[in-house]
Amino acid sequence: MSETVLILSGLLAVGFLTIQLARSMNIPHSVFLVIIGGAAGLTIRAVHPEWVRGVSEAFPGIILYVLLPPLIFESAYNMDFSALKKDVLPITVLAVIGLIISAVLIGSGMHLFLGFPLMACLLFGAFMSATDPVAVVALFKELGAPKRLTMLVEGESLFNDGSAIVLFQVLLAAAMAPAMPVGAGMVGTICKSFIIVFFGGVLVGLVIAVITSWLLKMIPTGSGQMGMTVAAAYLSFIVADHVFHVSGVMSTVPVGLYLGNRARLEFNKEALHGMHYLWEFLALAANIIVFFGVGLTVEPKVLRECLKYIPAVLFIAYAARTLSVVLTVPVMNRFKMTEYISGSYQGILIWGGLRGGLALALVLLLQDSFEYKQLFLGLATSVVLATLLINALTIKTAMKLFGLSKLTDQEENLFMRTIHKLQHHLYPPLFRAAEDGSLSNALVNRSRADAEEALKDYSVARPETDSERFDFEFRNLMLSEKSYYDEKLEDGILSKTAYRRLIRIIQQRFDAYWTGGNLALFEYKFPLLEKERASSRFFSAIAPQTYHKLRIRRLTRVLEECLHLRFAIREALTDVEHEEARKLADGWLEQIADRLHYFFTLYPSYANSIQSLYIANTLAASAEKTLDTYMNLNLITGGVYARARQYVEDLRRREVSSSRAYLNPSIVYLLKHVPLFSRLPDAVLVEVAAAAKILELPPGAQVVREGEAGDSIYLLTAGMLKVTGTRVAKTKSHKLFAGDAIGDPTLLTGDFFGEMSLLRKAPRSATVTTVTDATIVEISYAEVEKMMGNFPEVRKTIEAGAQQRMAAQTA
Structure with missing residues (x-):
């Protein structure tokens, strides 16, 4: 055990130390590791051949169960999910159909030209079709290759590993099964097994991804959350492979994609920033051992024995890779199944199809009794070395030849x-x-x-157009806005629900710009005030308490979105220079200001709640950052730091408690904030509140109906109502928000109604209906008459309101 740890530590140390050396020699690090691994293997074989034999025997298990899970997870986690969705069809076609075409062509070619058995050749084709473009992707990043090209190469490799292993396992099982004639029956069995194993792995991965997401919420520390992702990467692979006997790779892929796409929603601030460094290290360490292992396991004797076959196998492998691309991509282009993939992209896809350690690991997994194991090991080694030493070292030249290293x-x-x-x-x-x-x-x-x-050395082909300047400023505005949301989410100031919707609103504006240009952006309306569903009134009647909670959650969320949208655009606007882009942002700010005014007017208690919560979280986040700075600079001791953090947390808890109180205010609080009763003593308000009733109503609910008898007066404490009736004149109404208005007289927060029936002893003279979600306090006439007798100012206010409405009806 100690020897194994020593060997692995030594390999990692050499791998880390050679990063700069490989860079100075202008050689991809992975290729450099293969070279020095091969040299080390030759040296060790001369001194201690048994040790290399032991490494070769352990190599496949180490790659498949120790190194492959973190490599797959890291690649999936860091993949741009939105870009992957756009090109998921060509990536899947290349990784599955392209791989099958390549495997069949390699197998058929070897069978026809070299005379080996067909099933054995198909096995060889399966593991030799797995691509490993680590060196190519590293060069892509160095050269600034087009983002889509990088996605196609990296995405194909990610899914390709899974499909290669699945195809290898299915073909191996078929080869080891009792004799079955090669024909439609065997092909059908192989296809069925492939689909079950491939998509079964995806299903297992999705389940584990959801479970991991749930478990992450139970872990309070960043280190614990990062550790959970390591466990999830290995668990998804091992459980799928050993328990359900489906693809471990295709199980790990959805776990990485799911957590990577939802990283800001899944992890706390420490884990979010630490994930990049943790997985970058694990992937680097795994790649070092993989490529070192490739070099160490190269058997010169085996290579010499299969030397006569190598030229033909290399030709077949390169031809198969070429045909797997040209038989799939042009078809997708022809039928417009995806965004056009140019010939230059296809050329790099062909030349960038490197083979790596996975191919050798799969060969070594073959039983010793397999007749062609040693031969296939030698041939696989030759293809791996050829693609690493030829393709990887010339990919930069290929990029230049195809014109992909130039900027447009x-x-x-x-x-x-x-x-x-x-x-x-x-x-x-x-x-x-x-x-x-x-x-x-x-x-x-x-x-x-x-x-x-x-x-001056960087000449520009043509002057920048005004539309290009606007495009730059618009993108800068959107990215700055997203950066604001990211920061506030990390600091705990912005909720996850609001963050998701605000990110969706950014994407909607991008979509509007791409489809309709500048005009569509100026006409864009923020979807912050969605219409209430038709089922709301029914739901509020059968489950009023639940409806009330959902209503609070919906309205406070919309207000939170409005506030942060305004803050984000204001902050982003400071760096915008283009006049039209500034006008666009100013128009958005004006639109949001209308919505905020709408909310502040109609829902004052909810507005107080969200603003209080924002203030509490902002102060807490700023205080924590300041305390962390003081601690790092040794300005305060650990004891002072801990006590100060406790103070900040206590203060935040107190503020949060106050903000929640605004969401469910007492009747006394509501009465106090209505002008009609604002000057009454608290003792009187308590007495009135005891006899009053709160009504929580959805939009479209009828409060009173014209002609019915009245026995209560109503105080609107939140929302908007409209007044209709035979004697109610149309009037210029309040605006709901930018561009929308009600054509009937409206009542707003603080207004009262129902007093005319009380004073005139007559039926209701109008119908009052809710326009928005509304909170109304209902007080019986007996209580109102009592107050009118005790407090003349209440009588005076009610009578004045009644006279004003009667005057409007007779006008």
Whole structure:
């Protein structure tokens, strides 16, 4: 055991130390590891051959069950899910149909030209069709390759590993089964097994992803949450592979995709930032051992024995990869099944189809009794080494030949604008330092002149158009807005529900821009006030308490979205220079201001609740950051830090408790905030409240009906009502929000009604219906008459309101 730990530690140490060496030699790190691994293998074989044999025997198990799960999870976790969704069809076709085509072509080619048995050749084709473009993707990042090309290559590899292992397992089972003639029956059995194992793995992964998401909510620490993801990566693989006998790779993929796509909603702040470094390290460590292992397991003797077959196998492997792309991608292009994939992209997909450690691991999994195991190991090694030493080292040249290393005209202009933005932010502090004598004014000016001179070497094909400038500023505005939401979510100021909807609103504006251009953006209306469902009145009648809770949750969420939307756009606007883009943002701010005014007017208690919560969370987040800074600078002791954190948390709890009180205010509180009763003593309000009743009504509910007898007066404490009737004149009404209005007289928060029946001893003179969600306090006439007798100002106010309404009816 100690020897194994020592060997692994040594391999990792060499791998980490050679990162800079490989970079200085302009060789992909993975390729460099294979080279030094091969050299180390030759040296060790001469001194201690049994040790290399032991490594070779352990190699397949280590790759499949120790190294592959973190590699798959890391790749899936860091994958841009929105970009993956756009290209999921070509990626899936290449990874499944393309792999099957490649495996069949390699197997058929070897069977026809080299004379090996067909089933054995198909097995070889299955594991030799698994791509491993680690070196290529690393170069893509270095060269700034098109994002879509990187997604196609990396996405194919991610799904390709799973389909290759599944196909290998299915074919191996068929090969080991009692003799079955090769024909439609065998093909059907193989296809059925492939589908069950492949999609069964996906199903197991989805279940584990949901369970992991639930468990993460129970773990309070960042380190605990990160540890849970490591466990989930291995559990999803092992449970699928060993318990359900389906694809472990295809089980790990959905776990990584699910958690990566929902990272900001799943992890706390510490885990969110730590996940990148944790999984980057685990993937790097796994790749070091994989590629080192590839080099170590190369058997020179086996390579010499199969030397005569290598040229033909290499030709067949390269031809199969080429045909697997050209037989699938052009078909998708022809029938417009996906966004067009250019010939240059297809060329890189072909040349970037490297093979790696997985192919060798699958060969080594073959039983020793398998007749062609050693031969296939030698041939697989030759293909792996050829793609790593030829394709990987020439991919940069291939990119240049296909013109993919150049920026487009639009990207050139974007580059220039980016540099100008950088200079705008970088030089002002230096000039201020020069003005106060801290820096040499001449040196700062010279640096600025050098920057301008250096920029002349980056020629621009054509001047930037106004539409391109707007495009840049619009994207900058949206990304700045998203950055605000990300930060507030991490600090606990923005709720996860509101965050999801606000991100969706950003995507809606992007969609509007892509489909309708600038005009669609100026016409965009924020979907913050959705219409109430027709079932609301029925639901409020059968489950009033539940309806009330859902209503509070919905209204407070919308108000929270409005507030943060306004703050985010305001903050993002400070960095926008384009005039039309600023007008666009100003229009959005005006639209949001209308909605906020609407909420503050109709739902004052809910507005107080959300604002109080925002203030509490903002103060707590700022205080925690400040205390962390003080602690890191040793300005305070651990004891002071802990006590200060406790104080901040106690203060936040108190503020949160106050904010919740606004959501379910007492009748006394509501009466106190209605002008009619605002000056009455608390003792009187308590007495009135005891006899009053609160009505929580959905939009469209009828409160009173014209012609019916009246025995109560009503106080509107939240929401909007409309007044209709035979003697009610149409009037210019209050606006609901930008562009919408009610054509009937309206009652707003603080208004009262029902007094005319009381004073005139007559039936109701109008019908009152809720326009929005409303909270109404109903007080019996007996209580009102009692107050009118004891408090003349109440009588005076009620009579004045009644006279005003009678005057409006007779006008």
